[in-house]
Every structure is written in structure tokens, then in C-alpha cells.
Amino acid sequence: MTIRHHVSDELLLAYAAGTLEEGWRLAVATHLALCPDCRKRLSLMEDAGGQLLEEIVPEPAMATSFERLRQRVLEKSAPVRPASAAARPAAPARAAAPVLPEPLRSYVGGDVETLKWKSLGRGAYHIPIRTDDGTTMVRLLRIPAGKPVPEHGHGGRELTLVLSGSFHDGETLFARGDLEEADASVQHQPVATPGEDCICLAVTDAPLKFRSWLVRLVQPVLGI
Amino acid sequence: TARELTKDEARALLEAVGRDRDMAAFEALFRHYGPRIKAYMARLARDGSVAEELMQETMIAVWNKAAQFEPGRGNVSTWIFTIARNLRIDAYRKTRRPDFDPNDPAFVPDDSPPADAAVEERQEAERLRNAMAVLPEEQLELLRLSFFNDCSHSSIAERLNLPLGTVKSRIRLAFAKLRTALEDGQ
Ligand SMILES: [Zn+2]
Ligand SMILES: [Zn+2]
Numbered sequence: 542m543t544i545r546h547h548v549s550d551e552l553l554l555a556y557a558a559g560t561l562e563e564g565w566r567l568a569v570a571t572h573l574a575l576c577p578d579c580r581k582r583l584s585l586m587e588d589a590g591g592q593l594l595e596e597i598v599p600e601p602a603m604a605t606s607f608e609r610l611r612q613r614v615l616e617k618s619a620p621v622r623p624a625s626a627a628a629r630p631a632a633p634a635r636a637a638a639p640v641l642p643e644p645l646r647s648y649v650g651g652d653v654e655t656l657k658w659k660s661l662g663r664g665a666y667h668i669p670i671r672t673d674d675g676t677t678m679v680r681l682l683r684i685p686a687g688k689p690v691p692e693h694g695h696g697g698r699e700l701t702l703v704l705s706g707s708f709h710d711g712e713t714l715f716a717r718g719d720l721e722e723a724d725a726s727v728q729h730q731p732v733a734t735p736g737e738d739c740i741c742l743a744v745t746d747a748p749l750k751f752r753s754w755l756v757r758l759v760q761p762v763l764g765i
Numbered sequence: 766t767a768r769e770l771t772k773d774e775a776r777a778l779l780e781a782v783g784r785d786r787d788m789a790a791f792e793a794l795f796r797h798y799g800p801r802i803k804a805y806m807a808r809l810a811r812d813g814s815v816a817e818e819l820m821q822e823t824m825i826a827v828w829n830k831a832a833q834f835e836p837g838r839g840n841v842s843t844w845i846f847t848i849a850r851n852l853r854i855d856a857y858r859k860t861r862r863p864d865f866d867p868n869d870p871a872f873v874p875d876d877s878p879p880a881d882a883a884v885e886e887r888q889e890a891e892r893l894r895n896a897m898a899v900l901p902e903e904q905l906e907l908l909r910l911s912f913f914n915d916c917s918h919s920s921i922a923e924r925l926n927l928p929l930g931t932v933k934s935r936i937r938l939a940f941a942k943l944r945t946a947l948e949d950g951q
Binding site for chain 2: 549555557559563573592598601606611613642
């Protein structure tokens with residue numbers, strides 16, 4: 542698998558700095574699960590963060606700080622926590638790896654074959670994914686083979702991560718692992734490649750980001 | 766404060782904490798990193814006692830996780846930075862913090878052969894530090910704002926009175942330089 546479309550520097554930096562809202566973060570983290578190249582870029586950025594921490598102007602700790610810390614670590618001799626295994630849907634018992642990597646699989650509650658798709662009309666389906674950030678709208682989209690993505694407007698940034706099948710946006714092909722980053726200036730009509738439905742994760746600015754009262758008025762009708 | 770801690774010294778101290786629960790080593794790490802972590806936390810916490818508390822939480826996590834640190838594969842400041850960052854996200858955002866999971870069967874591992882990790886890591890840390898020392902101040906300032914002040918690039922642009930495009934291109938330039946510096950050394 543060769544990924545051609547990666548996370549931009551500014552988006553990856555926001556991830557490394559911890560300033561990315563949950564919805565965007567979900568898309569970037571899922572791309573990172575599939576992309577060793579971007580994980581390498583991420584570690585460089587985290588190294589830069591560590592170096593800046595070395596150079597920060599220190600803020601003196603309280604006089605009793607270390608004594609208190611010593612007491613605290615000795616009191617509760619820390620139970621070594623095993624790496625996160627519990628409380629997540631198990632990978633399906635089959636040879637092939639799941640289509641949806643973590644952290645996405647936990648967010649939708651299982652892998653592709655267990656999903657309950659909701660029709661968007663014209664053969665397209667979606668599954669809204671709940672996040673708590675209040676500023677993004679996240680969903681899994683299934684676009685029928687050879688068909689265009691349903692009309693959608695995005696007031697701001699849009700991230701689309703392909704998980705299975707592929708789509709063309711103009712001349713450009715996006716396949717598994719590829720991340721398309723579009724902003725408000727981009728007008729596009731992605732079309733799923735014939736032969737296979739395209740499943741992708743789409744993150745956009747949430748409805749409440751729209752400023753125009755007119756847009757707010759018609760939003761319930763458009764279902765965006 | 767006392768003299769600086771070298772990367773090798775920091776590594777040896779963290780190993781001693783992980784392996785032997787060495788309290789003197791832990792204190793040496795605290796003397797160096799505690800005030801830095803507190804300064805990092807204080808960028809968001811108006812109340813000094815909140816920054817102090819988050820620093821304590823970070824140092825407790827350092828104590829608890831020290832045995833998981835792989836000395837060949839990382840440098841201590843990066844490792845501590847990521848712990849502090851995650852605690853800060855959890856303290857200030859009321860959301861989950863989705864992350865990739867290297868143990869997930871769908872995770873795509875890096876199949877390029879590992880270099881002589883320990884030596885490589887040491888040289889890279891040194892090269893990165895040198896490259897950052899010569900970054901133009903305007904680029905460095907953007908990195909500091911990105912890492913320390915929890916704000917988006919568009920609010921950084923507003924604050925510095927720059928077009929968003931300029932902020933993004935400075936970020937790209939900065940990391941292009943850092944990447945080149947690391948590649949040149951190989
Ligand atoms: Zn990538
Ligand atoms: Zn779009």
C-alpha cells in the first residue's frame with residue numbers, strides 16, 4: 542500500500558502540540574495508524590516540542606514540591622497498568638486485518654460488516670459519529686461505485702480519509718489511507734471509482750460554525 | 766538552577782528510576798524538568814497552583830511509566846513532553862483524545878529496517894538541537910506559540926497580525942529545514 546496524500550505540516554503540528562479538536566484529531570490519528578511516513582514526521586515534531594521544553598523559561602516549583610511528590614509516589618506504589626487491551630471492540634476473528642483501524646473502529650463500535658448505514662439517497666449511506674468537541678461534524682460515508690459524493694457544502698476545513706475503495710477528485714486519485722484536506726476555497730465533486738463502493742471518514746466544521754442565518758435556516762432541510 | 770542536564774545523563778537517570786525506583790535519580794529529574802513542566806502548564810493555567818498540580822501529575826506519571834521508556838528509542842525530553850502534553854489536553858478539553866494504537870491488527874508498521882537506534886537517536890537529537898538553534902526567530906516563535914499556547918493557527922495569525930497563509934508557510938519552512946538537517950547528517 543502506498544499512501545500518496547498525507548497530513549499537512551500545519552495539521553500534524555497541531556496534533557503534535559495537542560491543539561487539534563477531537564473530530565480532526567480522529568481523522569489524523571486514523572491516518573497515522575496507516576502511515577509510517579507521517580508517524581516519522583510526527584516524531585520529529587514531538588522532538589522539537591521536547592527541545593522547546595528544555596529551553597522554556599522555568600517556573601520555580603513550590604518549596605515543598607519535591608517532598609510532596611516523594612510522599613505521593615511512595616504512598617501508592619503504582620500498579621503497572623497493562624497496555625490498553627480492555628473496553629474496546631475486539632478485532633474480528635479472521636485472518637484479514639480490520640478495514641477500520643483504531644482509533645476509528647472504537648468510535649463507530651465495530652468493523653465495516655457490523656455497521657448500520659443510514660441512507661442519504663441515490664445509493665449513498667452514512668453513519669454520523671459522535672464527538673464532544675462541538676465544533677466538528679464527523680461521519681463515515683459510503684459512496685456507491687462510480688457515483689459522485691452527494692452535494693455538500695463546507696464552510697471551512699474538510700478532511701476526507703479513504704478507508705476502502707477509492708475516489709477521484711478531478712484528476713487526482715485517493716485510495717486507502719489517503720487524506721484529502723480541503724478548505725472553504727475548494728470547490729470539488731469527488732467521484733467514487735467504478736467497481737467498488739468507497740468508504741471514507743469525513744470531518745467538516747460543525748453546523749454551528751456557519752455564520753449566515755440563511756444557512757442555519759436551511760440546514761435541517763439539507764441535513765448537514 | 767544547577768548546571769544543565771545532558772541527554773545521556775537524563776537517560777541514565779530515567780533508567781535508574783524505572784529499574785531501581787531510585788529516588789535520588791527521580792529528584793535530579795524533578796529539579797531539571799519540574800520547573801520546565803510547570804512553566805509549560807502555566808501557559809494555560811491562570812492559577813499557579815493548577816500549574817503546580819499538573820506538574821506533579823506529570824512527574825507522578827514519569828515515575829509510574831519510567832520502566833516503559835526505551836532508552837535506545839527516544840530522548841527523555843520528548844518522552845516527558847508527550848506525557849505533559851497529554852495530561853494538559855485531558856485537563857483542558859472535555860473530549861476524548863483519539864490516538865493510534867500500535868497493537869491494533871489494522872496498524873501498519875514501519876517496515877524500513879531499524880538503524881543502529883541508540884547511536885542514531887543520539888546523533889539526531891544533537892542535530893535537531895543545532896538546527897533549532899539557527900532557525901529564524903520568526904519561525905521559532907511560531908513553533909513556541911503552537912506548542913505552548915493552546916491556540917489554533919488562525920488565532921496565532923490574528924495575534925501576530927499575519928495572514929494565515931504566512932503562518933502556514935513559515936511552519937512548512939521550519940520543518941523543511943529541520944528535516945533537511947537530519948537527513949544531511951546521515
Ligand atoms: Zn501520511
Ligand atoms: Zn468537500
